[in-house]
Amino acid sequence: MKTLEVQSLNKFFGRKQALFDVSFDIEPGTILGLIGPNGAGKSTIMKSIVGLTDYNSGSIKIDGKELTKNKRSSLENVGSMIESPAPYLNLTGRQNLKLFNDGSTTAEEMQEIMDETQITEFADRKAKKYSLGMKQRLGIAISLLNHPKLLILDEPMNGLDPQSTHDLRDLLVKLSKRGISILISSHLLDELSRIADYYVVINHGKVIKKSDAKSFLSDGLKNIRIEVSDMDKAMNILSSEGLSPVIYDKKIEISDNDEGTALSQVIELLSQSEVQILDVTRHQEDLEESLLKILSEDNSKEAK
């Protein structure tokens, strides 16, 4: 059974449609990265899943149970931190955890959560004295209370220092190995790319791509970057052969395929023209580059 199933979700803000038939699902013990530009609808999707905002049509099932405005029992299995952590500032971290514990988390489990999220050290300080990173960790600790099967984390790495980001990454992977499914959005794509099993790309309220992490990145073109003795001459030769070279970081960049056909052609053409090749590297697009390309293609489609 899937931990989360979102089907044909539509949401309007007044007359403006914010979500268009959004559908995706999450398998148990996997991490799904929800990515897209600001205002694309990521937070609206997350808010709809946890019942913070209504949706106009579609359905949301958590662990097989339908979630509606009045049937909310499925949220028993969900821990969330949406947009930013918002603990009770007049309470300490420990008191916040006690407050949000529905009674199913034992004292030992609570201590374990505090240790895992590294808040034990400052758990007895009032939350109003916390830095953003400390609040962020407390927010994640709160979301881990009550044995969630699904974690929904909106920008959980905001405000965390590199060490804490690294620790959070490890924690999320550990949680997913325990069978907890995680829906996460983050602008730190490099961090996300290290933990996500699947990606859903949202643009203008629509799902424009769904893919597992491996094929998402391999879909990206493999470029070759060549450093040559005579840049102008090389550019003319390669352009005349229809290879569409571009200059990037004082090197010529050309798109290639898995078989490396373009690379052989380039080497042959430049050798014949007596242009000296100083260096050749292959470059695989990372998550950020892939995302930007997908968004750019989608935006051009919409413009047409």
Place this chain on the structure above:
Amino acid sequence: MLTLIRQELYKQLHGKFYIGWSIVVLAITLLSGYFYHNGGTALSTINASGRVFGNGLSMVLIAMIVFASSLLTKDFSNNTVKYLFARQFSRGKILISKLITTVLMFVYLVIITFIATAIANVLFNENRAFLWHDIFGYLIGMAFYLFLMLSIVLLISNIFKSNAVAIAFGIVFYFVSNVINVFLNILVDKMEWIKYNPLNFLNILKQYSVPEYSQLSRLSVTQLEVGSIIWGIIFLLITYVVYNRRNV
């Protein structure tokens, strides 16, 4: 539901509201006890335990208006509403748990007032007479008044996102409602149906102490009691509808 009530009480017990207002209620009740029992011939001739209790309850009234004004808004203002709403509990249950907490807070402050009145009676009243009838009269009148007043305050505060604004508006409404009431009472001569407006039912507190007030309200105490409950329920239902539709 018990989890929600426990959580609401936990928040209150770790807040400053109940301690702060306990001190205010205690101090005002004791002070008025001192002045009523030792404040010269005119005041000391009155056996004043009922009035002392009434003065303490006036503070409870202000405290409860502040409490109700921030009851729903505070979560929006502090953004903690995200944790409150993103759980398995329906908003109806959340609202009911908050209303139960309000009743418990009222009972707690009334007990403080009662204890302070008793202390004032022992300390300052030579004949030790304790007018139970007066005390319960104030209490019942106050309960009806507060039910209606707080249901209006809850409904109005629901439209604000800022806690401070909601509290300020609640207090202002408490005073302004008296002024509006005076104007509406004048209009009752021309249009009798106006006597059924909700603000007229706020006269219940005065009418419990001064039965002659019925000439102004044009309603009996029983009518005021029934009307307060009906209007209170209507306002609470509207509050529920608005609360249920609020998006975060």
